Amino acid sequence: MDDRGSPSASDAGSVAYLLVRARGVTIALPSEHAIEVAEIERCYPVPATPAYVLGITSWRGAPLPLVDLGPALDLGEGPRQAPAGAVGRRAVIVSTASYLVGLVVDATLGVVAAGASETRAPSVVGGGRLPELGVAEIDTPRAGLAVAIDVEAFLDAVRVG
């Protein structure tokens, strides 16, 4: 567990997002929810869960569920990931009012601040559950269009399998 992805301060009126890639789509996670970006060292399978639940790891001495972000958002086809295959991938540890979860991503792209001029209602980016869960579309200089999701709503939506 390394590489803290601490949210950067944003300009007044703008929101800071951690940009991540999941199955070819750039997702913007409000950085207020991102505690840490960590490399997964161990992942243990958990029965009776959907395929996007990769398993449980130990984080700061407590169990932490690991959710594969791309498949959980139903973003296109990809190989089903075995828990052992999660080792070495990156997880964004997110904390919301209700949950503490590791979101496993394909890459982290950094933190951006987006103001009103860079933010608009979601339209065409992505697929799967993004039309339902995307709350904004952000034009980023480095990563192009990104879809911001409501992390709590996303975790609620995929919690019931």
Next chain:
Amino acid sequence: MGALDVLCLAGSRGAIGLAAGSVGVVDEDEARPGVPAIDLAPLLGSAPGAERRRIRVDLRDRAVELVTDADLSVLSIAAASRHAVPRWIEPFLARIGVAEIALADDAVVLLADPAALVAALEGGAA
């Protein structure tokens, strides 16, 4: 709260611990006619090379056997290793009677109530 001894069943899909006092491994030559058997393979998968074994679960009013190809071991789980199930994953694990998670040295063991596990399996949870 002292250490909890559990019979740990570790398969390819995960590991479940059942309080050792409530379950026991059935000897191969021990005939138990009339005792219903539940296959754990859909839930836990199997462990390479593991023998197929039967686990007796004594419920309040009856006995049940769990049939498994998982690795079996007895673990002593220290109180400090036992944790509440993280809230996000509660609905999934509650379906199979898991109320706690043990973080062992090299394993994560779901601590299940045997009666709740049996009820869940009989209800089609796996």
